[in-house]
Amino acid sequence: MSAQLSSEYGSGFSVSALQYMRGFYLAYPDLLANRHALRVDFDPQTIDALVIQHAARVESGAHTHTHTDADGAWRAGTLHPGLSWTHYRLLVKVARPEVRNFYEIEAIRNGWSARQLERQIASLLFERLLKSRDRQGVLTLANEGQLPAHPKDAIKDPxxxxxxxxxxxxxxxxxxxxxxxxxxxxxxxxxxxxxxxxxxxxxxxxxxxxxxxxxxxxxxxxxxxxxxxxxxxxxxxxxxxxxxxxxxxxxxxxxxxxxxxxxxxxxxxxxxxxxxxxxxxxxxxxxxxxxxxxxxxPSVDQLRAEMQRELEHLGQTVPDEELATKPTKRRKSTGKIKGRKQ
Structure with missing residues (x-):
């Protein structure tokens, strides 16, 4: 498919690019209310017109193709103009929807660059914050992001x-x-x-x-x-x-x-x-x-073992699937952030 599309339409259809597109479609099934609207012929003028319209809406602050709640507020899992394609390429690697929602909310709220988002995912921010939350707190974290209401909510370990x-x-x-x-x-x-x-x-x-x-x-x-x-x-x-x-x-x-x-x-x-x-x-x-x-x-296994140890002190247990995070492959860093495979 990559070879065929590249020969017909030029660059932008490499194997990795198509894999990201497919992952994006599967991770965000509710992005567009009317999927038949996607059936657009690959006409350069039509595509250029769509890109210009999207850019104009983003510039004006409108939420292009964005699902909202009844009160009109943006919700996680839907398109947001504050996140770039690079952001979404990182987010689709996060397997669990509730964890992905958390990173979306925090990236938008804090204005994280794609590089900052990559670091927070790689350093397992969600899992580290999990340690100080009860089950209801975990749901709040996934649905609303990090909203410190008590001193312990602002503390991480490690x-x-x-x-x-x-x-x-x-x-x-x-x-x-x-x-x-x-x-x-x-x-x-x-x-x-x-x-x-x-x-x-x-x-x-x-x-x-x-x-x-x-x-x-x-x-x-x-x-x-x-x-x-x-x-x-x-x-x-x-x-x-x-x-x-x-x-x-x-x-x-x-x-x-x-x-x-x-x-x-x-x-x-x-x-x-x-x-x-x-x-x-x-x-x-x-x-x-x-x-x-x-x-x-930290590695996923290190965080899982540490969290389980802390919870055992409290007489609680958490199923392994609740702690599981899809491994994230990170490229070798050329800057100050030293990456390694998680």
Whole structure:
């Protein structure tokens, strides 16, 4: 078919292009209300006219061939002018419709480029967010995207920092990680998620002449609260948690305004100690969180095993098919994002 179409109509009908077209058609069966409208002769003038009409509608903000709900709002699984063909080529590789819907919603809401969307799919963003959701929360995530309503909704575990291009070495120190994060602040904000605004680094706190320096401070515009982040190389200790409690209490009492919500504290460490965290945090476990960071993209099996372990602590189980994600083949990266087959 590729050879025949190419000989008759020229370039644009390679085998891979036809495979993407077929995958797009199968993944988005509801794109057009009247499929007979697709039966257009391959006349160059007709095709050019359709392209010009589509471009004009996109330019004016209209939703060309877009299915909407009863109230006229766009819904996932239908065409959106904010997503390019490159976006859709990435989305059709996501096998589960609810997961694909999530990435569509987030790509449109956050204005992700195709490269940013590729990274979020490859780093299994949906699966990482899944860990902090109950079953109803999973449905909300799939249908509405990431809408933080509580502090835990804004936290991931693990955080994937492969864009820093740092080795996973015990010789690293916190200052190196901090410097690398600031040099790649745009990528770090993308990994943190929507709503984070950078406030500053090493902002001094003074208590009776003693000075303390939280590594990074952000403000979450949706949760309306400060977010204090501390970086730790190595295993999480009770001292790290105690220090973060001090930062959180200080910001709640001395920095936050009366309209702000309680401060969130996030410790990024290379190795967690869940038992220590539970006993030290006690009644503060809704404000202070500890998450791991890693410098390589996680595999599906790693995420599945980790999620199952976390759920077993809660006395829950999730069927394997609910965690399954179609493997994504990624090309070798030529930039700062180092890809590997998932």
């Amino acid at each position: 955080y994937v920092l492969e864009f820093l291009d740092l080795p996973a070495s015990h010789r690293l120190v916190e200052s190196q990680v901090e410097e690398a994060l600031l040099n790649q602040l745009q990528a770090f904000l993308l990994e943190l998620g929507g709503g984070f605004a950078f406030v500053g680094r090493q902002r001094r706190l003074t208590l009776d002449g003693d000075h303390f320096y939280p590594d990074l401070v952000f403000y979450h515009v949706k949760l309306k609260c400060y977010v204090v982040i501390d970086l730790k190389v190595g295993k999480l200790t009770h001292g790290d948690l105690g220090q973060m409690l001090l930062y959180v209490n200080y910001y709640d009492r001395e920095v936050a305004s009366k309209d702000d919500n309680p401060t969130i504290g996030l410790i990024l460490c290379s190795e967690k100690n869940d038992a220590v965290a539970r006993y030290v945090l006690a009644d503060k476990n809704e404000q202070v969180f500890a998450s791991r960071y890693q410098f390589v993209l």
